[in-house]
Amino acid sequence: MFTGIIEAVGSIARAETIGADLRLRVDAGALDLSDVRIGDSIAVSGVCLTVVECSAAGFVADVSRETLDHTTLSGLRPGARVNLEKALAVGARLGGHLVSGHVDGMGTVCARWHDGNSLRLRIEAPVSLVRYIASKGSICVDGVSLTVNVVDGVRFELNIVPHTAQQTTLSALDEGQRVNLEVDLIARYLESLLTARAPDPVSGLDRDFLAAHGFGSLDDR
Numbered sequence: 001m002f003t004g005i006i007e008a009v010g011s012i013a014r015a016e017t018i019g020a021d022l023r024l025r026v027d028a029g030a031l032d033l034s035d036v037r038i039g040d041s042i043a044v045s046g047v048c049l050t051v052v053e054c055s056a057a058g059f060v061a062d063v064s065r066e067t068l069d070h071t072t073l074s075g076l077r078p079g080a081r082v083n084l085e086k087a088l089a090v091g092a093r094l095g096g097h098l099v100s101g102h103v104d105g106m107g108t109v110c111a112r113w114h115d116g117n118s119l120r121l122r123i124e125a126p127v128s129l130v131r132y133i134a135s136k137g138s139i140c141v142d143g144v145s146l147t148v149n150v151v152d153g154v155r156f157e158l159n160i161v162p163h164t165a166q167q168t169t170l171s172a173l174d175e176g177q178r179v180n181l182e183v184d185l186i187a188r189y190l191e192s193l194l195t196a197r198a199p200d201p202v203s204g205l206d207r208d209f210l211a212a213h214g215f216g217s218l219d220d221r
Contacts, residue, residue: 002043004096004138004145006083006168007031010044012076013058020065024049024076028058031084041087041101045169046143046180047071048101071103071180072142081169083143096145097138103180105129107141109173110155119160119171125181130154131191132183140182144168 008031016023026044033054036042040051042059049061068074076082088094107129111122123141125133133139135151144164150157165171173179194211 001088002048002085002099002101002143003088003092003094004085004099004140004143006085006144008084009167009169010058010082010084012078012080012082014078015076018062022063022068022073023060024063024073025053025060026058026082026084028084031086033057033059036086043083043085043087043099043101043143045072045082046099046101046140046182047073047103067103070105072106072178075178081172083168085143097140098185099140099143099145099182100185101143102182104132104183105181106178107181109175109177109179112173112175115159117162119165121158121160121170121173122155123158123179123181124155127154129181129183132187134187137187138184140180142169142179144170 008029010029010031011027012024013027014025016025024044033056036051036054036059038051038054041048042051042061043049044061047063047067049063051059051061053060063073105126105128107123107125109121110124113120130153133148133151133156135148137148139146139148139156141158146158146160146164148156149159160170
């Protein structure tokens with residue numbers, strides 16, 4: 001698990017195709033790797049990857065064809081900057097929101113502009129993800145935990161404060177660029193409960209029970 005609070009911006013040192021997969025060598029920049037071991041997880045621009053080699057300067061991770069097909073990692077080239085976050089340690093502060101590092105789909109930046117000192121982004125999401133995106137809810141964009149300001153059809157808007165812009169790759173996003181999106185875990189699990197066809201044999205939870213207790217119905221959305 002991760003929090004969406006980026007710890008460092010690194011860069012791709014090498015991208016090597018191995019069969020249908022990709023092996024990435026990542027220069028970790030200022031990320032402290034002293035406590036990272038082989039088999040640990042690191043989120044690279046929102047994608048949870050397993051460390052297969054590690055040194056003080058960086059790490060190596062393999063990316064499967066499944067991940068390449070559903071994230072922006074397939075387009076990474078040497079020199080590309082990436083957001084990095086180590087896995088959440090038990091007892092650590094949860095500064096963002098719970099993030100799994102399992103990307104749900106890719107969005108496209110359709111507009112960017114400055115609003116005072118902040119950067120505003122408008123992103124178009126896949127139709128299949130729109131139901132999970134709510135105004136003032138959380139979303140993870142390229143590994144960064146953000147609050148949704150506005151939802152308008154398949155598009156949503158974000159406000160990037162100066163600190164976040166400076167500490168992540170979001171300030172470099174251009175119109176037309178694709179980004180990794182992970183929706184809120186709670187929204188996904190709630191939908192699963194609401195769309196259950198039969199009561200859970202242990203808890204008794206079903207669609208009608210949840211609706212009667214204030215959770216609403218997907219049919220009303």
